Amino acid sequence: MGVGLFQYTVLSVLVFLLGALGLMIRRNVIVMFLCLELMLNGVNILFMALARCRGSVEGQVIVLFVMAVAAAEAAIGMAIITTFYRNRGGVGVDRADLMKW
């Protein structure tokens, strides 16, 4: 009885859920962004486990692409956060109320 796909799925889903939970309960834009990265990491764990289980490389290729897209997303996101901080004077998402009715 070794460690199977189910155990890795549990780990991956828990990491993903912790990220989603942080995204829902935290109000700091930077920490919400960090939680987004946490969710991406959880998905990566599942891709790696599936690649290992099936004995194919394709899951690892997809993980590489996820990392590249995460880098692009981090660049854009941090630029947006910097502009947000400059225009609104803080990093709380409650300050983004321009389109609130």
Next chain:
Amino acid sequence: MVVNLWNLVFLFFALLVLLSAVGVVAIRHPVYSALSLLANLCITAVLYLVLMGAPFIAMIQVIVYAGAIMVFFLFVIMLMNLRKGEYEERIVLWRLLLGVGAAAVFAFQVFILAGEWRGFLPPGAHGFGAKDLSHLIFTRYILAFELVSVLIFVAALGAVALAKKKL
């Protein structure tokens, strides 16, 4: 009962991954939260290296994620130089309850699906390296690879355009 050594290794690193993930969500100060995410990424890299036999992905994880992206995050956090009153936030109870409820529903659905997955993962460090990956990237996924490079270029341009004070 024979305790498999690989199970203990997996359990140890999985607990560390979960602990650092809780740290990202629960720690108030953004810098410590980012450092906790850094720990999470590094431990995940160890998991890839030791248990899943993916040395190349483990290295890329440390260099790109833990090296480049997290340094970028920390740089921006320290550039803003938030004072104590600026990053503190109130955790409202009903928001916490709603979040935990939504997460529980999602976890329930996923575990119903994943209960059938009984695949076995051979533990150990022998797996696919950079050679196998590059063979696939430069043949079948060449279009996606080129598109990702264009995406990163456009993202760098967009970041400069967004963060500039006056265009």
